[in-house]
Amino acid sequence: MQAIRTSATRITFAVTALIVGAAIAAPASAATRSVGTGKTYATPCKAFAAAAAGDVIEIQAGTYVGDVCSISKSNLTIRGVNGRPKIDAGGKNANGKAIWVVSGSNITIDNVEMYGAYVPDHNGAALRLEGTNFTLRNSFLHDNENGILSGENTASTITLENNEFGHNGRGDGYTHNVYIGKAGKLTFRYNFSHDANVGHNLKTRALYNTISYNRFSSLRSGETGSTAAGKPSYEINVPNGGTTYIIGNVIMQPTASNNPAMVSYGEEGISTDRKSDLYVINNTFVNDDSSRGTFVTVRNATTAAKLTNNLFSGYGTVTNQTNAIKKTNYQALAIGFVNLASYDLRPLASALVLNAGSAPGNSSGGLSLNATSSYKHTAAASARSKLGTAIDIGAYEVQ
Template structure:
C-alpha cells in the first residue's frame, strides 16, 4: 500500500492465506470513517498466515460495540511496525487454540469504548503470543494488553499512560507459561484497577501455570494503592520475580509463595530521569552490578534479557555486564 493513497472508509474482509500487506513510501493511514467489514471491524482476516507491516489503522466501530482495527478470524498473524489507535479494540483475535501471534515494534493507543470490555489488544485463547519492542498506552478504561494465549512472551515493551485511565497494564487472565522480561510497566495515578500485571485472575485454565517476571521496571504513580503482580488463587506454581525494580506504593505480589530474588523496592529509585522515562540507573546507583544470574525456565528457555526497550516502539541491544543490573535497563555506557 502506498502512503500517498487515500484509504478512508476502505474496510474489508481479507480471505487469502500467506498474504503480506506492507505500507511503502511512508506509512499509509486507513481510517474506517464510519464503515465496517461484516460487522466486525476495519480489517477482518479470514486466511492463514497473514503478515501486516507499516500501516496505521483507526476508527473501527461496529454495532455490537466490539469492533477491532484488526479482527483475526483466521489463523496466525504477524504485525510489525504499525500504529493502531482510536478503535473499539486495537486487535481482537479468535480463540482457536492453535494460532501463533507475533507483534513487533508497534504502537497501540486510545483504543477502547470506556466500558472496561474493550482494550488496546485482546488476544484470545490461541497457542502463543510474542509481543516485543512495542508501545501500548492510554487505553480507555481497558487493558493495555490482554492475552489468554497458552504461552506468552512479553519482552522489551513500554506500557504506560498519561492522559487516559487504563485498567491492567498486562492481563494474562487464564495463566499459561508466560515470560515477562525487560519491560517498562507504568501505572498512572488515575487508573481503573490497582494491579499492574494480573495473572490467572479469571481462572488458571491454561496448561501452564509458570510465570517468569525478570528484569522489568515497574513504576506505580498511584500514591494510595497498588499491586505490582496480582496472582489468582488458582495458581499454585510460585511466580519467579527476579531483578525487577518495584517503584512506588504497593505490594510486590499477592502470591505468598512467590520467589522474590534480588528485586529493588523504592518510592524513588535512582534513575537518570524518571519523568522523561530515561530509566537507566544513575552512575554509582545501587542497581548496578546488583542483580543475580538469570537461569532458564522449566522448559529450558533462557530468561536472560538481551535487549532493552527504545522509544518509540523499538529495541536496542542490552550492554553485557559481568553482573547484571536490576531493572529493564543496563547502566548507561
C-alpha cells in the same frame, strides 16, 4: 561411436524433459500489487480481493477512508510504502466486526495506521483475527474499540512487534488496546502500548505468552502525546494463566488508573488446558499512585511465580502470591532515573542496582530467562550488554 551419440541424445532429451517438467510444476511467481492514486488498485481492499496466495501488496502513503473488508487469501504480505498509509474506518465496518477482518492464514501486515473502528455490538477492532498465524509490525493502531481482537484458535501463533497501540477501548472496560483470545502462542515485543481507554494495555488468553522489551505506560494529567490520555486498568492482563514470560519491559501506571494492580495473572481461573508458570524478569515498574498498588497480582495459581532482577519504584506490594520466588529485586519509593519526567527510565548509578542482579537461569521448560535487549522509544529495542561483572537490576543497564 553411433551408440555413444545415441546415448548422448537420449541424455540430452531426458535433461530437457526434466527442465521443462520442472518449469510446468513450479508455481507462478508471486505478484506485487500496488495500491494508491494512479496505481493498479485504488484501495487496499480492491487489491486484497484480486490477490493470490503469496502476493505482496504495497500500499502507498495516503488516507483511505471507509476501506473495510475481509482478507480471505492466505500467505499475503501487506505493507505501507513511501510513508505510512492511514486506514480510517470512516463510520464503516466489515461484517460488523472490524476495519479489516483477517480470515486468511499466514498474513503479515507491516507499516499501517488504523483508526475509527466502531461497530453495533461495541466490540469492533482495527484488525479482527480469524485465520491461523498472523504478524503485525511497525504499525500504529489507535482510537478503535479494540486495536486488535482475536478469536479462539490454539493452532495460531500471533506475533506483534515494533507497534504502537494507543487509546483503544470504548470506555466500557471490555475493550482494549490489544485483546488476544485463546491462541496457541503470543509473541509481544518491542511495542509501545499506552492510554487504553478504561480497558487493558494488553490482555491475552493465549496458552503461551512471551511479553518482552515493551513499554506500557499512559499520559499523566496535563500531558499531550500521540493520542488522548487514557485511564487504563491493568497494564498486562493474563486472565487464564498459561506459560508466560514478562522480560525486560518498562511498566508504568499513572495515578489515574482504574485498577491498583499493574500485572494481573490468573484472575479468571487457570484453564485446565495450560500451565500456570509465570516468569517476571528484569522489568522496571513505576507506580505513580502514592496510596495503592500491587505490582504483580497472581490468583488461582499454585505454581510459584518467579520474580528476578526487577526494579519496583513507588508505593505498593511487590506481589500478593505468598509462595512467589523473589530474587535480587529492588524496591524504593523514589528510584533515581535519568529523567523520570520524560519517561527515560535508565537508572542512575547505585550500588543497589549496578551489578546487583543474579543469573535468572532457565524456565521449567528449559528456556533461558536472560534479558538480552532493552526497550528503545518509540517501539524499538537495542541490544543489552552488561557493563560490569553481573547484570543490573531492571530493564536497563545503569548509565
